[in-house]
Amino acid sequence: MTHVIRAELQKLMRRPVLVAAGAGAGVFAAVAAAGVFLSAAPDGPPAGRTATLASLAEPGGGTEAFALGVSFAGLLVLVTFLTNFTGEISRGTLRTLLLREPRRLRLLAGKMTALLAFAALVLAAAVALTWVASLAIAPSQGVPTSEWVTPGALADNLADYGTALLTLGGWAFFGMALAVVLRSTAIALAVGVAWAGPLEHLTEDAWGAADEWFPGLLLEALAVGGSSTVPFGRAVLLTVVYGAAASALAAQLFRSRDVTA
Amino acid sequence: MRDPGVPAIVMRDVTKRYGRRTAIDRLSIEVPAGVVAGLIGPNGAGKTTAMAMLLGLVSPTAGRGSVLGGPLGRPASYLHRVGALIEEPAFYPHLTGRENLRLLATFGRVDPSGIPGLLELVELDSRADDRVGHYSMGMRQRLGIAAALLGDPALLILDEPTNGLDPAGIREMRDLIGTLGDGARTVLVSSHVLSEVEQICDWFVVIDRGRVVFEGPSARLLGDGDRVVAAPEAPADLQRLARLLEGMGHRVHARERDIAVPVGDSDPAVLAAALNRAAMEEGIVLAELRRAGADLETRYLSLIGEAMS
Numbered sequence: 267m268t269h270v271i272r273a274e275l276q277k278l279m280r281r282p283v284l285v286a287a288g289a290g291a292g293v294f295a296a297v298a299a300a301g302v303f304l305s306a307a308p309d310g311p312p313a314g315r316t317a318t319l320a321s322l323a324e325p326g327g328g329t330e331a332f333a334l335g336v337s338f339a340g341l342l343v344l345v346t347f348l349t350n351f352t353g354e355i356s357r358g359t360l361r362t363l364l365l366r367e368p369r370r371l372r373l374l375a376g377k378m379t380a381l382l383a384f385a386a387l388v389l390a391a392a393v394a395l396t397w398v399a400s401l402a403i404a405p406s407q408g409v410p411t412s413e414w415v416t417p418g419a420l421a422d423n424l425a426d427y428g429t430a431l432l433t434l435g436g437w438a439f440f441g442m443a444l445a446v447v448l449r450s451t452a453i454a455l456a457v458g459v460a461w462a463g464p465l466e467h468l469t470e471d472a473w474g475a476a477d478e479w480f481p482g483l484l485l486e487a488l489a490v491g492g493s494s495t496v497p498f499g500r501a502v503l504l505t506v507v508y509g510a511a512a513s514a515l516a517a518q519l520f521r522s523r524d525v526t527a
Numbered sequence: 528m529r530d531p532g533v534p535a536i537v538m539r540d541v542t543k544r545y546g547r548r549t550a551i552d553r554l555s556i557e558v559p560a561g562v563v564a565g566l567i568g569p570n571g572a573g574k575t576t577a578m579a580m581l582l583g584l585v586s587p588t589a590g591r592g593s594v595l596g597g598p599l600g601r602p603a604s605y606l607h608r609v610g611a612l613i614e615e616p617a618f619y620p621h622l623t624g625r626e627n628l629r630l631l632a633t634f635g636r637v638d639p640s641g642i643p644g645l646l647e648l649v650e651l652d653s654r655a656d657d658r659v660g661h662y663s664m665g666m667r668q669r670l671g672i673a674a675a676l677l678g679d680p681a682l683l684i685l686d687e688p689t690n691g692l693d694p695a696g697i698r699e700m701r702d703l704i705g706t707l708g709d710g711a712r713t714v715l716v717s718s719h720v721l722s723e724v725e726q727i728c729d730w731f732v733v734i735d736r737g738r739v740v741f742e743g744p745s746a747r748l749l750g751d752g753d754r755v756v757a758a759p760e761a762p763a764d765l766q767r768l769a770r771l772l773e774g775m776g777h778r779v780h781a782r783e784r785d786i787a788v789p790v791g792d793s794d795p796a797v798l799a800a801a802l803n804r805a806a807m808e809e810g811i812v813l814a815e816l817r818r819a820g821a822d823l824e825t826r827y828l829s830l831i832g833e834a835m836s
Contacts (some may be wrong), residue, residue, distance in 0.1 A: 269636050365609075
């Protein structure tokens with residue numbers, strides 16, 4: 267499988283892609299840090315996707331903007347992974363790749379591994395840049411940053427990074443599964459965006475327990491470390507279960523379907 | 528490069544159904560190693576489906592077979608020795624031709640050191656560092672051939688490689704494929720341009736509506752159509768000559784100005800002499816007496832016609 271990973275990374279680790287990813291991480295860092303610090307409430311406990319000046323001064327304050335910003339990036343990751351896979355199908359490059367690697371599950375797993383590794387790298391850049399941007403903005407909002415460089419801060423930063431990775435990994439698996447199952451970019455996008463966007467949220471208005479069960483809402487809860495109704499552990503567990511089920515379905519279809527495009 | 532005695536391609540009673548539609552119907556073919564084989568048939572005959580099954584892209588509904596000795600259902604056992612271009616060549620448009628080949632070399636665990644030579648072979652070396660998105664159809668086809676040749680495969684499967692090419696491109700591609708078939712490599716090429724495959728193939732598989740209607744060396748396919756053509760000097764003698772030859776027990780195809788007599792198992796020279804003698808004894812002067820071979824198109828149309836009837 268390593269050859270598939272290397273080939274996929276060969277595509278991703280080119281200068282234009284790296285520049286675009288780096289620029290994206292930079293813009294994200296600037297917007298997230300500015301948005302969170304400028305909108306932070308002066309006091310009170312942080313709730314959901316909000317921060318307070320007090321919470322920003324805590325050891326994990328340096329990456330709080332990152333954690334809150336990433337919670338809005340789920341749909342972007344879903345779309346990115348989805349279009350990457352449907353693009354291979356619609357362009358016919360999947361056919362070209364299968365002529366070189368007919369073991370389809372290795373191809374799927376290798377490609378997914380490489381994409382996730384690249385996403386992890388971009389996320390690492392984003393977390394570092396957000397920390398730097400936060401450090402630059404914090405004095406203007408009167409937020410002390412002395413706690414940000416303690417060993418406890420590093421643990422908090424890593425926890426934020428891990429949570430973001432898990433959340434975006436969940437979105438990535440759902441994007442891949444949708445692409446493999448539906449194959450068409452337009453249809454997969456329509457289904458994915460409609461489901462994760464309006465459909466789940468409208469259902470949530472009618473059915474209070476929706477956030478405990480629906481994958482998109484669970485990922486939203488996961489991104490912010492759990493909510494009042496969905497504990498972090500439940501969000502992790504159900505995300506893993508749903509992700510595994512979606513991946514198993516995608517793998518089975520990918521392995522057995524004829525490739526005629 | 529090849530296992531002596533092992534056919535390059537074997538398909539036995541292979542069937543492919545899509546719902547109620549049968550694309551391939553108990554197809555049985557055997558292509559010996561080392562030949563340039565032409566897979567020909569009308570549109571929708573099942574050529575691309577047959578090739579896709581050989582390449583593991585499409586699973587047969589029934590039947591069995593082998594490619595380079597590896598079982599048909601396990602493409603991983605033989606695809607590393609197979610190069611292919613099927614349907615339109617598909618590449619990453621934002622990568623250059625060279626980058627695409629490097630990527631495929633990594634993907635197939637093939638030594639990339641041969642890439643410059645391949646680019647030179649397909650005459651893309653001067654455009655190798657341009658993005659594939661800026662390539663013409665002909666250039667993409669040639670890059671597809673280069674990709675198929677990565678790793679020096681023992682078997683090349685090319686599906687309509689002249690599609691979308693201009694006449695000069697078609698000629699270049701034909702010459703290239705002829706070169707690729709030199710030596711021990713087996714080439715299976717499908718085309719609907721019969722004059723193209725006629726010049727490069729020494730083996731033919733003709734399929735129609737998913738079934739084989741001819742399989743064998745080109746000499747047999749084209750030789751089966753050998754005939755002696757006789758034209759009387761006076762057009763009024765045409766019917767009389769036809770009756771005379773039929774009376775001698777020959778199968779006769781009377782045409783507008785001449786009569787064609789299939790050679791069959793006869794010696795063509797002996798047959799021509801017999802026709803000449805009989806016509807002379809009957810007082811018919813022949814203005815023309817010649818041996819004619821069938822071209823692929825004539826034989827193909829005859830085979831397809833027989834299959835339909």
